[in-house]
Amino acid sequence: MIDALPARGVPAEQVLAELRRLRESDLPTHGGRLFAYVYDSDVAGLDELALRAYDISAHVNGLDPTAFPSLLAMENALVAAAGSRLGGGPGTTAPAVVGSVTSGGTESLLLAVKAARDAATTRSPRIVVPSTAHAAFAKAAHYLRVELDVVPVGADLRADVAATADRIGPDTVLVVGSAPSYAHGVIDPISELAALAQERGVRFHVDGCFGGWVMPYLRDLGADIPPFGFEVPGVTSISVDLHKYAYAPKGVSVLLHRDAELRLPQYFAYAGWPGYTMINPVVSSTRSGGPIAAALATLRHLGGDGYRALATKTQEAVEILASAVTETPGVRLYAPPVIVVCLATDPDVDPFVLADELAALGWHTQPQMAYGQLPPTIHLTVTAAVRATATDFAADLAAAVTATRKRGPIPLPPLLGDLTPEMITPDLIGGLALQLGLEPGAPPGPMAAVNSLLNVAPPALREALLTGFLSLLQRPSW
Incomplete structure (x- = not known):
């Protein structure tokens, strides 16, 4: 538990050390292995420049x-x-x-x-x-x-x-x-x-x-x-x-x-x-003027030639990842790749288990649920930083598919039944979270069971379940 308002102030270095420890449970924002949420240029010194620019205008x-x-x-x-x-x-x-x-x-x-x-x-x-x-x-x-x-x-x-x-x-x-x-x-x-x-x-x-x-x-x-x-x-x-x-x-x-x-x-x-x-x-x-100043510093530092070079790296990374998907039995490209490599799986390769297996190998993807006639897929946003890691992905993708086939699909527990959005309560969500092995405050673990369950839930019920779970997470520990 974090005490945001201690009786006595905490030294600055201790506060920063505590923040760094908290960050250790997060997904990696750099290194070309996270395919969602963040955009990594892999340009040396760019983060430092943006932070310094942010500081100049943070209080404006x-x-x-x-x-x-x-x-x-x-x-x-x-x-x-x-x-x-x-x-x-x-x-x-x-x-x-x-x-x-x-x-x-x-x-x-x-x-x-x-x-x-x-x-x-x-x-x-x-x-x-x-x-x-x-x-x-x-x-x-x-x-x-x-x-x-x-x-x-x-x-x-x-x-x-x-x-x-x-x-x-x-x-x-x-x-x-x-x-x-x-x-x-x-x-x-x-x-x-x-x-x-x-x-x-x-x-x-x-x-x-x-x-x-x-x-x-x-x-x-x-x-x-x-x-x-x-x-x-x-x-x-x-x-x-x-x-x-x-x-x-x-x-x-x-x-x-x-x-x-x-x-x-x-x-x-x-x-x-x-x-x-x-x-x-x-x-x-x-x-705050901080983000605006940081953006301006980023654009001016990179310039048109810098962005063209980053686009080249992105394009090359997309080609490498797309080839890896095409050459790996059990998965296929679901859409023409431009900046996204979106893959679907064969019936004997559970996409949500595959996402977990890739995560176990250090690749953090974004599983997407079925929608209407569209099947579940795995989304990879490809940034310039991925160019340095893309060649490693091919072998790991093949290994992850093999491991997924061995594990088989996740057996769905009879949790949904006749559940409707109106029936979702904080107590019900707490019970579901325990059955699925989800503990508030714990580092994220395998999510195949959760994603498989959400995948078969109608959209309105899925919304209610996720809203309830987020509400469960967003509570202070008094």
Whole structure:
């Protein structure tokens, strides 16, 4: 148990040592063996530079850019960099691109939905998204009371343009496409979707949070990356995370609009109280300047040539990992690899056991549950740091598949039965956690049993189970 407020203050070095000990139970954020959550450039000195930049502006407040013009200059510079890489700026067909720096992709997507909702006149706003769109759109719809029209994707995992056209109605305020989708790394038909939205007079947002920064560099290297930015007529907004493939520290994202008029509904302003008039371009009011300064330092230090070199390493790592999957009996590529290697398994290779076996060998992947007609898969986000470890993955993948076959599938305990989301209580979750060997505060162990159970649970029940378990974890030890 950590005593965050001891009666007597603790020496600084002891506090830092305690924090380092806590970090020992975390997954490795560096070293090219974690295929989710973090983005490792493997550039010597980059972390140190970002931390020093963070420190310079950590206590600066982004609430009022007239009080702290340094942050205004930094944000405008980041927006200009993102806009220029995504088809906007002087000399383009979208010269008036503007944007805002947010805390992450979820906030960027939420604000894109807010801007579309607030610009519309309908009292029943709806957004049309492919079933592979990021879950943050569902979160935005929930928070903003917007209806979510989910359109199944085609067999190629890309948004279905014809089905999308059928869903667009008089209350539709936004159509969405991914470049690429997170789960499978597939790029939606952005040009066709944007043309459709433009024809119907509806805003069109490109979710480039995941790979929007790196894909222009991959295109420069000869990769077959179709247009997805402001060079595409009908694209009204784009989101791109700098804390992903721009390798800035968490959390910095950029939401871009084709022009200032499109952005205006994104703002929140309120003067109906005796204090200062609140005016916010993003969700937060007070914002630390630390992440913004760290992002700017990262971009300026790496520069275009640095990002091109990192894209080259990423491309090479993807090719090596994809070949390993293709050459290993029992697994197969589930989608064309660009920045994601998404693999599916044969019936005699349980994907959740395989994820555990890979973890035992030091490879931390992201298992994905079945969805509709889509089978469970294993997701690998590939960053530049993976280039140094990719050749080791092939042999370990083969060994992990062999071990998975020997273990066989996880027998599911009769825990679900007729369980419904309404029946989930803290006591029930506590009992389930014990049966599954999950102890709050204990280091993460094999998760195949948990994932297998969640995989067969209907989505609503899965949500309730995971919510209950997270609530179980997020309790202080009094």
